[in-house]
Amino acid sequence: MKAIFLGPPGAGKGTQAKMLAADQSVPHISTGDMLREAVAKKTPTGLKAKSYMDAGELVPNDVIIAVVLERLQADDCKRGYLLDGFPRSIEQAKALDGKNQSPDVVVYFDVDEETVVERLSKRRTCKRCGAIYHLTYMPPKQEGKCDKCGGELFHRSDDQPEAIRERLRVYRKETAELVDYYRGAGVLTEIPASGDVEEIHQGVVKALGLGGESDS
Numbered sequence: 001m002k003a004i005f006l007g008p009p010g011a012g013k014g015t016q017a018k019m020l021a022a023d024q025s026v027p028h029i030s031t032g033d034m035l036r037e038a039v040a041k042k043t044p045t046g047l048k049a050k051s052y053m054d055a056g057e058l059v060p061n062d063v064i065i066a067v068v069l070e071r072l073q074a075d076d077c078k079r080g081y082l083l084d085g086f087p088r089s090i091e092q093a094k095a096l097d098g099k100n101q102s103p104d105v106v107v108y109f110d111v112d113e114e115t116v117v118e119r120l121s122k123r124r125t126c127k128r129c130g131a132i133y134h135l136t137y138m139p140p141k142q143e144g145k146c147d148k149c150g151g152e153l154f155h156r157s158d159d160q161p162e163a164i165r166e167r168l169r170v171y172r173k174e175t176a177e178l179v180d181y182y183r184g185a186g187v188l189t190e191i192p193a194s195g196d197v198e199e200i201h202q203g204v205v206k207a208l209g210l211g212g213e214s215d216s
């Protein structure tokens, strides 16, 4: 199954995608994670993307679309995948459609802006394995250290108040219209995303038709 997680920054897409990928052994393709890795390694893509990401702007389509389409050709995507953070505009959605990669299902995480600002301002991410924490709702056992791998936790540079505001503005302007685009295509499922993580996970499992049981 080809699935897309859609929603504003901080809606919990990454948290839920990682849970699902672990449960269902489906490749989790996060464009944000791919770009952050490219920035850390100072690859040509990373060097082009960095200033846009720090400012909360979208990375230009000529940088991101080719990277994603190439990733979807990999063997592990043959039986399906979970796309998180792509598409973010109608143009990106059409790029998928044009390569016979239209989604079977799009899960839209419906959450208000106040909640996402609160979530993003206290997010911490593991530098080594990418695990996601929240200082209040999902705190690490030991301050500054990842429970899973002992890696160092960091505060994303785009989780500062000004960049968060810009990301929300960009979301409203460029990305929100994808909700209607995919509703029109008959593949959109909306889930309320302001509850707790496990409740939302059950909603996602149901939305994807994966049955009621999960072992998390």
Ligand code: AP5
Binding pocket: 008, 009, 010, 011, 012, 013, 014, 015, 016, 031, 032, 033, 035, 052, 053, 054, 056, 057, 058, 059, 060, 064, 084, 085, 086, 087, 088, 092, 119, 120, 122, 123, 124, 132, 133, 134, 135, 137, 138, 158, 167, 193, 194, 195, 196, 197, 200
């Ligand atoms: P990206 O990394 O994709 O950022 P995003 O879409 O803004 O999404 P986030 O990662 O901020 O949020 P999330 O929904 O995954 O929430 P999370 O699970 O972490 O993109 C970053 C940048 O890369 C973009 O700004 C852009 O520059 C560039 N980029 C990426 N894709 C691109 C594209 N296609 N085109 C162009 N540019 C692109 O959760 C957030 C916090 O909330 C965490 O602390 C978590 O612990 C907590 N939390 C999660 N769920 C709950 C819950 N139920 N209750 C309480 N807390 C919760």
